Amino acid sequence: MALLSLSAVTLTFAGNTVLNEVSFNVAERSVTSLIGPNGAGKTSLFNSITGFYKPQQGSIRFDGTELLKLKPHQVTKAGIARTFQNVRLFREMTVLENVMSGAHCRTSAGAFAAILRTPAQRREEEEIRARARQHLEFVGVWAEQGRIATTLAYGHQRRVEIARALATEPKLLLLDEPAAGLNPTEKHDLVQLIRRIRDEMGIAVLLIEHDMGLVMQISENISVLDHGEIIAEGTPKQIQSDHTVIEAYLGRDDGEAFLDE
Ligand SMILES: Nc1ncnc2c1ncn2[C@@H]1O[C@H](COP(=O)(O)OP(=O)(O)OP(=O)(O)O)[C@@H](O)[C@H]1O
Structure with a gap:
């Protein structure tokens, strides 16, 4: 059974649709990656799961609880923790x-x-x-x-x-671009750490990441977001040969990273 289940989540800002009927699942004790070109809506999706953004429609169920009604600290207490794209430590x-x-x-x-x-x-x-x-x-x-x-x-x-x-003792850990700014050795160590978090602590990990080598190495499942919509889902192998995904990345700033892998 899915630990986290998003169903037809739609988020708009002043008439601009940022997430359009997004549905996908994260299984217990798994590593799932969310990839997509810049501006696709990945961080907005994290913000919706963690209660910082309030989608107008849809459902986000976690471990039997509907998250859309909860405030951020209640989502943390329910068992979801996150890190940020730019490290945010208390100075x-x-x-x-x-x-x-x-x-x-x-x-x-x-x-x-x-x-x-x-x-x-x-x-x-x-x-x-x-x-x-x-x-x-x-x-x-x-x-x-x-x-x-x-x-x-x-x-x-x-x-x-x-x-x-x-x-915070989470059951699900959301990591927003954890490899950004790391050198190859540090990236290698990060892969090991994420695996240990899953295997030794039994925590599911949902990852936003632009480093395709890392994503393909570590993920059991990948969901691809483009213009606020899920355009593909599958194993790393399936995603790498998916023409819709390759199309979505072509001509983008971060397209080369995907096509090079
Ligand atoms: N608070 C907000 N108000 C208005 N628009 C927003 C807000 N937050 C996000 N957006 C818009 O939602 C879209 C998706 O942004 P988001 O940061 O979620 O993309 P992303 O896939 O995480 O991109 P990146 O890979 O560059 O981090 C962008 O067009 C952004 O301007």
């Missing part, structure tokens, strides 16, 4: 604090207890710290836990952002 916080902030949606002691620093709150804080450590070790940046997050090398900032997303 004044250390690496560890950034990751601990991700766990806040799961805390129970409450703001009052936090102000009074009750024993229950202190215990909870210790648990969050221990889990944040596990996540930082998992993504391989624990050694830098005490540094201000935004002073880290770019590739490491991306890992911290993934660790923060994992700290």
